[in-house]
Amino acid sequence: MNRRRVVITGMGAVTPLGNDVATTWRRLLAGESGVGPITLFDASTFPTRIAGEVKGLDASRWNTNGRSGIGRHSLFALAAADEAVKDAKLPKFAEPERFGLYFGAGDGGFDFAEYAAVLSASVNGDSSVKPELYRKKSLESISRSEVLEQEPAQVVNHLAHAFGVGGFVSNTLTACAASSQAIGEAAELIRGGHADVMLSGGSHSMIHPLGVAGFNLLTALSTRNDEPLRASRPFDKERDGFVLSEGAGVVVLEELEHAKARGAKIYAELAGYGTSADAFRLTDPHPEGRGAIQAIRLALADAELAPERIGYVNAHGTSTQLNDQIETAAVKKVFGDAARKTPVSSIKSMLGHMIAAAGAVEVIACIQTIREGVIPPTLNYENPDPACDLDYVPNRAREARVDAVLSNSFGFGGQNVALVVRRYE
Amino acid sequence: MKRRVAITGLGAVTAAGEGHAALWKAALEGRSLAGPLPIEADGWNPIGAAVPDFEPEKFVTQRKSLKVMARDIQLAVAAASLAADDSGVRTASIPRERFGVIVGAGVLNHELDELAYSVLQSLGDDGRLDLKKFGTEGLPALFPLWLLKYLPNMPACHVSILLDLQGPNNTITTGASSGLQAVCEAARMIQRGSADAMLAGGAESKLNPLGLSHYEILGVLARSSDAYRPFDARSGGLVVGEGAGFLVLEEFEHAKARGATVYAEITGCGVAPSGFPGRAMRLAIRESGVKAADFDYLQASGIGIAEEDRREAEAIEATLGESRDLCVAVSKNVTGFTGFSAGALDLIISSLALKNQEIPPVPGGAPTGCRYGFKLSETSVKKKIRHALTNAHGMNGQCVSVATRAAEDAR
Numbered sequence: 112m113n114r115r116r117v118v119i120t121g122m123g124a125v126t127p128l129g130n131d132v133a134t135t136w137r138r139l140l141a142g143e144s145g146v147g148p149i150t151l152f153d154a155s156t157f158p159t160r161i162a163g164e165v166k167g168l169d170a171s172r173w174n175t176n177g178r179s180g181i182g183r184h185s186l187f188a189l190a191a192a193d194e195a196v197k198d199a200k201l202p203k204f205a206e207p208e209r210f211g212l213y214f215g216a217g218d219g220g221f222d223f224a225e226y227a228a229v230l231s232a233s234v235n236g237d238s239s240v241k242p243e244l245y246r247k248k249s250l251e252s253i254s255r256s257e258v259l260e261q262e263p264a265q266v267v268n269h270l271a272h273a274f275g276v277g278g279f280v281s282n283t284l285t286a287c288a289a290s291s292q293a294i295g296e297a298a299e300l301i302r303g304g305h306a307d308v309m310l311s312g313g314s315h316s317m318i319h320p321l322g323v324a325g326f327n328l329l330t331a332l333s334t335r336n337d338e339p340l341r342a343s344r345p346f347d348k349e350r351d352g353f354v355l356s357e358g359a360g361v362v363v364l365e366e367l368e369h370a371k372a373r374g375a376k377i378y379a380e381l382a383g384y385g386t387s388a389d390a391f392r393l394t395d396p397h398p399e400g401r402g403a404i405q406a407i408r409l410a411l412a413d414a415e416l417a418p419e420r421i422g423y424v425n426a427h428g429t430s431t432q433l434n435d436q437i438e439t440a441a442v443k444k445v446f447g448d449a450a451r452k453t454p455v456s457s458i459k460s461m462l463g464h465m466i467a468a469a470g471a472v473e474v475i476a477c478i479q480t481i482r483e484g485v486i487p488p489t490l491n492y493e494n495p496d497p498a499c500d501l502d503y504v505p506n507r508a509r510e511a512r513v514d515a516v517l518s519n520s521f522g523f524g525g526q527n528v529a530l531v532v533r534r535y536e
Numbered sequence: 537m538k539r540r541v542a543i544t545g546l547g548a549v550t551a552a553g554e555g556h557a558a559l560w561k562a563a564l565e566g567r568s569l570a571g572p573l574p575i576e577a578d579g580w581n582p583i584g585a586a587v588p589d590f591e592p593e594k595f596v597t598q599r600k601s602l603k604v605m606a607r608d609i610q611l612a613v614a615a616a617s618l619a620a621d622d623s624g625v626r627t628a629s630i631p632r633e634r635f636g637v638i639v640g641a642g643v644l645n646h647e648l649d650e651l652a653y654s655v656l657q658s659l660g661d662d663g664r665l666d667l668k669k670f671g672t673e674g675l676p677a678l679f680p681l682w683l684l685k686y687l688p689n690m691p692a693c694h695v696s697i698l699l700d701l702q703g704p705n706n707t708i709t710t711g712a713s714s715g716l717q718a719v720c721e722a723a724r725m726i727q728r729g730s731a732d733a734m735l736a737g738g739a740e741s742k743l744n745p746l747g748l749s750h751y752e753i754l755g756v757l758a759r760s761s762d763a764y765r766p767f768d769a770r771s772g773g774l775v776v777g778e779g780a781g782f783l784v785l786e787e788f789e790h791a792k793a794r795g796a797t798v799y800a801e802i803t804g805c806g807v808a809p810s811g812f813p814g815r816a817m818r819l820a821i822r823e824s825g826v827k828a829a830d831f832d833y834l835q836a837s838g839i840g841i842a843e844e845d846r847r848e849a850e851a852i853e854a855t856l857g858e859s860r861d862l863c864v865a866v867s868k869n870v871t872g873f874t875g876f877s878a879g880a881l882d883l884i885i886s887s888l889a890l891k892n893q894e895i896p897p898v899p900g901g902a903p904t905g906c907r908y909g910f911k912l913s914e915t916s917v918k919k920k921i922r923h924a925l926t927n928a929h930g931m932n933g934q935c936v937s938v939a940t941r942a943a944e945d946a947r
Contacts (some may be wrong), residue, residue, distance in 0.1 A: 149775040156671025207816060208808065218643050218688065218707075227655045227665035230648065238656055240648040242745040243577035249749045258750045261643050262689070264711035264933055270807040279807045280934045281717060284641075284688045284709045292706060303728055324675045325683030368567070386730075387633060388705035393604065393684055402702065406631055423669060524693035526705045 112350060116382075117298040119534055120361030120375040122475050123191035123312075126462055127356050127474035128162035132195055134314050135205035135462075135472070136479050139487040140508040144340040146354050151278050151318050152223075159332040161339040161357025162318045163463030164315035173273075182260035185269050186467070187359035188314035196274055198361035201308065202373055207277025211306040214282045215289030215313030216266035217467035223320045226251055233385035266314060278306050287427070289313050291470030291530055292359060295384035297364050307369045312471035313358030326355060329394070331431060337450035343464075345428035346435045346499040353429040356463030360471030362478075379478045381529030382515070383416065385409025393524055394431060400441035404526040407445045410529035414515070418446040420511035420532070421453060426472050427463055427521045428457020435481065435491025436498040440517060443501070454511065456504040460490035470520040470528065477516040477532040484512050539722045541802040542791040545623025545784030546884045547615040547737070550871045551585035551777055555618060559881065560888045563867045564916050566897040570761040570775045570872050573743055582920060583761060584743040585777035585872030587611065596698070604681045607778075611892065612739035613698055615780035615877075618890075621697055623784035625733055628794050630826035636703030636731050639692040640714025640738030640876045645746045646686050647676045654678045691739055703731045710836045711933025712839070713807075714738050716879025716926065720805035720936060722785050732790050737782030740875035747850070751776055756841055756931070765844045766838030766866040767912065768903030774840040777872020782879035783887070799887040800924070804939035813837075813927065814851035816935035820925060821855065822938035828857040832921045833895050833937075834910075835886035837874060838866030839930035849908045856925070857909060863917050864910050865889070869899045879893060883938060886926045890942040894918045917927025 112254050122324040123129060127437065129137040142350075145228040154160045181189075204210045217443035229252055235247035261264045267282045280299055285301025290313025317326070326332045333352040335342040370377055389402035396403065411418060427438055435457075457533040458476050465472060480486055485508050492505035513536045521527050524528040548555060551569035552562035555693045562569060572586040595617045596602050602610065616637070620626050625635070658674035660666035684690060689707040696705050704725050708718045715738025722736035751757050758764045763772030787832065791798055791944055803826065806819030808879055828879035834856060856862050867885050874881060889895050894916055895937030924943055929935040 112869070126897045146771045153667040154671065156668045157675065158671075188599040208819060212809075224665045224675060227658070230652045230655045231659055231663070231665075233648070234652055234656060238653050240652045240745070241577070242575045244649060245745045246577075246580055246749045246752070249746075250753060252750075253753055255755070258753050259932060262932070263709040264642065264714075267710065268810055268932060276809055277812070277815070278809075280710070280809045281721065281807065282709050284707050285692075285705070286687060286689050296706070298723070299730075303724065318672060323677065324670075325845055327675065327683070328682060384704075387637065388696040388702050389691075390632070390700050390702045392697070393690070393693055405702065502587060511686060522689060523691050524687065525696065526596070526689065528690075534734075 115302045116362050116367040117194060117301045118367050118380050118382060119362050119478055120365045120415040121195040123194030123282045123361040124359040124475055125168060125187045125191045125355035126213055126472055127165055128462060130168050132475060137460055139461055139476060140485055142488050142490050142506060144490060146337060146339045146342055146463050148389060151322055154323060154467040155321055158327045158334050159323055160336045161342055161354060163354060164318060165358050179291060180256035183316045184217055184219055184314045185266050186343060188266050188270055190274055190361035191361040192270055192274060192310060195361040195363050209278055210276055211279035212267055212271055212276040212310045213293045213512040214267050214270060214283050214311060215293035215467050216263040216331050217284060217315030218263055219260040220319040221261055222256060222315060222418035236450045253307050257498040274310060276310060285526040286522035286524055287469055288465055288520040288526045288528045289467035290385060294362060294474055295386060295528060295530055297380045298384055301364060301366050305365045309364045311364055311373050313468040315465060315467035316357035316359050317466055318355055323355060341491050343430045344458050345430045345460050346503045347491055347492050347496035348496035350430045352431055352510060354463035356465050358465045359468050360475055362474060377535045379481050380533045380535045382533040383410040383414025385413060385529045387527045389525030390527055392535035393438055393448040395435045400437045403438060403441035403521055410531050414531035414533060416515055416531060419449045421515050424453055424455040424482055424514045425477050425516055425518040426457040428459055430459060435513050439499045439501055450501060454486050454504045455501045456487055458487050473518050474530060474532060477518050480513050480516060481534050483511050537590040539727050541726050542787035542788045543887050544786045544796040545619040546621030546792045546799060546887060548881060549611050550586055550886050551587060553588060553942045554750050556884055556888060562870050563885050563896040566870060566899040566900060568764060568869050570678055582748050586743050604684050606685050607741040608644045608739045609691045609694055611771045611780035611790050612639060613694050615737060616695045616782040619735060619782040619784050624796060625784055630733050634703055635701050636705055636730040637692050637695045637701045637735040638718040640708045640718040641691050642709045642876055644686040644716060645742060645744055648746060650679060652782040655661055656790040661814045665784050666682060666752050670810050677927060695735060699856060704866040707732040712875055712931040713879055713928040713933035714929035716883060716938060719783060719880060719883055719936060720807060722770060723805055724803045726785055726787050730825060733786045735784055735927060737880035738877035739780035740877050741778040742776055742875060743778045744921045748776060753778055756832050764840050764869045765900055766868055767849055769842060770837040771840045771842055774873040777874045778872060778873045778875050779885050780880060781877045783883060797917045799944040800890040801942040802938060802942055803941050805853045806937040808935045810932060810934055813848050814854050815926060817851055817936040820937035826892040826923050828856055830858050831856055831923045831925055832861055833889060834862060834864045835882045835925045835926040836864050836926040837865050838862060838868050841930060844930040848860040853909050862910055863895045864912050865896050866898050867896055879936060882928060883926045886924045889941060890921055890924055893921055923930035
């Protein structure tokens with residue numbers, strides 16, 4: 112029996128460049144940056160004062176019917192999923208368990224000012240928190256929905272409820288690899304016969320005081336505060352860290368025959384998935400890219416494609432010193448001579464790093480590249496770095512017929528995911 | 537031919553202590569391990585089932601690493617190490633890229649004093665948080681690796697580093713079902729050929745003022761350990777426990793070839809959205825290929841929240857009603873409700889039940905005020921057990937069921 116094949120039949124996105132796929136894609140091709148000064152809170156004294164924020168999302172419809180207090184990342188997920196589900200024109204399912212959800216939602220934010228008030232009121236005399244006071248203050252001021260929204264599980268609860276998902280439901284949180292891993296695992300569930308249609312992708316917002324502070328303390332963020340548009344510069348010699356951003360990307364994955372039978376439009380095929388762990392260090396990738404190489408090889412083998420058949424690599428490309436250097440080395444190791452002939456770009460140069468949501472939006476960019484024959488650029492690539500010596504499609508989108516794309520995502524802590532998206536004919 | 541999945545190692549760290557033997561003994565005795573918590577508080581006397589005398593140094597030799605591990609992570613590493621030892625996989629020749637780990641986790645609680653110190657540096661003249669001051673005074677006062685200590689994917693990262701597991705690595709964050717769901721997804725990895733061995737399980741420690749307050753805000757806390765009565769209409773809510781449970785899953789032929797002890801075989805996994813326990817059970821039963829009537833034993837979720845238990849009880853009657861000899865066990869009021877690890881610990885208990893052919897009792901015995909069509913025994917039951925089902929759901933999590941069969945029936 113032939114293996115069940117998985118195709119993409121719907122897409123939705125909420126990003127710093129636009130609150131749908133079309134706007135985001137148009138601005139990516141125009142080489143625009145979604146990075147600007149942080150407006151979600153007063154970051155004026157933080158080491159990093161810039162981020163890629165989602166602007167102007169009308170989420171009022173999700174906050175009605177007693178659903179007030181839905182978290183920012185849940186709203187992004189609901190809006191992007193709504194676009195994807197409508198795009199796919201999903202039918203009603205006779206067997207609800209054939210429609211599943213595998214998401215990569217991040218943790219929710221919380222009201223830091225309110226929480227600080229609880230903490231400071233719980234301290235009595237010295238600087239240690241008195242448990243009884245803390246309990247009393249938090250019971251007075253923190254609501255049930257605030258507690259629930261902090262858990263990533265709540266995002267999938269909202270999604271399952273809103274879109275009538277009746278089958279397998281899961282959420283992965285493997286840091287920056289989460290939504291790519293969600294898409295890979297969702298595809299495997301369809302291949303394994305456990306579902307016919309899966310909603311997948313991810314959503315996240317860490318643009319809150321503790322998120323920015325946490326990454327600042329790890330010295331992971333760019334501090335190019337005076338030039339926000341030029342701050343995210345993957346593979347450029349002057350890169351100084353990633354730019355935090357937020358949003359959601361959602362795809363509808365469907366078993367090929369199921370999609371054909373209902374006359375769905377098919378955007379592309381999800382042809383390969385590879386996952387691995389560095390098992391090396393918490394903060395640093397393996398120096399030779401051991402885990403990254405393994406994930407890429409597994410994804411290519413899964414898609415039954417030689418590296419020469421890959422027409423474009425959508426890089427993880429975070430704009431940190433180590434990632435970009437080691438990702439380059441990993442691509443060169445797997446692709447050999449073909450590496451220099453293969454265009455590689457990072458759309459994080461324009462979108463910033465959406466953390467858990469990044470991979471899903473990148474998969475959407477891969478699909479669009481195949482459909483429209485245009486490769487999005489790496490913005491701000493100006494100064495060659497000897498350690499990064501591939502064709503990074505600098506600054507201007509490039510027309511090219513692309514039949515297969517590799518998309519890399521590497522999580523903080525060593526989880527690696529590679530996906531292969533192929534033209535469906 | 538379909539690849540089969542054997543359970544070849546068990547590791548538990550619970551209020552009963554370290555190791556699956558301690559957990560099994562406590563489950564058979566069927567008494568609550570909860571007691572007053574050593575939280576200094578005037579007028580607040582929280583109860584919980586804490587891990588006694590936990591020594592993370594035994595499992596993490598690098599002191600530097602311990603500093604970046606929240607207690608949940610330390611418990612995860614300990615239970616994963618114990619499971620690896622139990623299965624003998626440390627010395628078995630398994631290619632490292634064919635061996636992975638999946639952890640059920642979620643938001644990890646930070647230590648209040650750590651953040652409070654930073655917040656106190658950041659208060660304005662009006663006594664409220666001043667973000668400008670936070671940027672200059674509060675932020676530098678935080679532990680530099682603060683974020684790393686609490687990221688949900690860190691338990692899986694530490695386990696992969698400690699045991700050199702270069703295969704698939706995932707972190708499942710679906711609330712109370714996370715731990716059992718991690719096991720399901722690890723089983724799928726082995727079935728589809730992505731790995732030959734997997735560590736899977738979960739860990740949670742919320743016996744701190746932050747975690748206990750959150751449970752109280754959600755309105756689910758029982759006032760005493762006697763009040764925690766699963767399936768009982770008079771249940772006063774749940775008692776929180778802490779702990780970690782991990783299982784080594786292994787491709788069946790692989791396990792047999794190296795002469796590993798097989799506790800049980802995983803024959804089916806069912807996952808459904810929150811509120812659909814019956815569907816999860818039916819999917820697991822269907823995949824197992826076993827008739828519902830042939831299931832001898834269910835390790836129920838029995839979370840102790842009346843509405844959720846009623847839903848689970850109805851699902852049990854609807855899916856396993858044909859099984860005349862069905863014996864239902866609940867162990868949550870032994871270990872306390874251990875959140876992300878609860879389902880994994882229940883699967884450890886049901887694996888030991890299959891191995892020992894003995895079903896643990898329901899502490900407190902048959903509930904009052906309800907008339908369910910299934911047996912809950914106050915004493916442990918020795919009988920022939922061939923097929924078992926283990927449930928995990930509730931507390932806003934998804935519904936997960938795992939079907940297993942006794943190793944001697946699995947040859």
